[in-house]
Amino acid sequence: MSVIQGEPPFTRSQVTAEIDRIFGSPYFCDSPILQKLLTYLVEQSLAGNAGNIKEYSIGTEVFQRGPGFDPRMDSIVRVQVSVLRKKLAAYYEGPGSRDELRIEVPRGHYATQFITRSAMVDVEVPHVEEVSRTQPKRRTIEPWLAVAGVDYLDPFNPAETSAATTTDEAVVLQLVS
Numbered sequence: 001m002s003v004i005q006g007e008p009p010f011t012r013s014q015v016t017a018e019i020d021r022i023f024g025s026p027y028f029c030d031s032p033i034l035q036k037l038l039t040y041l042v043e044q045s046l047a048g049n050a051g052n053i054k055e056y057s058i059g060t061e062v063f064q065r066g067p068g069f070d071p072r073m074d075s076i077v078r079v080q081v082s083v084l085r086k087k088l089a090a091y092y093e094g095p096g097s098r099d100e101l102r103i104e105v106p107r108g109h110y111a112t113q114f115i116t117r118s119a120m121v122d123v124e125v126p127h128v129e130e131v132s133r134t135q136p137k138r139r140t141i142e143p144w145l146a147v148a149g150v151d152y153l154d155p156f157n158p159a160e161t162s163a164a165t166t167t168d169e170a171v172v173l174q175l176v177s
């Protein structure tokens with residue numbers, strides 16, 4: 001998958017500046033692991049290696065797993081990339097919402113995508129005319145309580161109370177306010 005096709009609409013210095021802004025945010029400033037991961041993914045994508053970024057190479061090069069690293073047994077890469085995606089989304093919803101360049105790691109891929117503000121599509125919300133409505137008629141709803149399978153207890157006849165029996169019928173009481 002090639003992320004950068006033709007002449008990119010941004011420069012390497014713009015990408016570096018964006019990474020600096022991201023790393024300076026509260027979402028990334030205390031997370032050297034996520035900083036290292038994002039730097040690796042961006043550098044690989046910019047170098048034209050987007051199609052060669054694999055879970056194994058991330059595990060060995062970013063997370064210092066040895067040559068015996070098995071991504072099927074060790075989920076460090078999937079977990080950390082998932083955290084990275086969430087933190088990037090939070091950053092771009094908050095302090096990075098007006099940034100000119102956006103860096104994303106799409107689900108199912110490890111290559112980064114670079115999206116310029118001019119390429120971001122603003123969704124226009126269609127104007128809906130307000131329709132005058134008459135006030136709907138209110139129905140009065142009587143409050144009722146249905147209780148199924150209740151023992152009948154007669155407070156006025158203690159003899160009946162001790163011999164209370166369970167009925168299969170539902171007891172319905174109208175609540176009085």
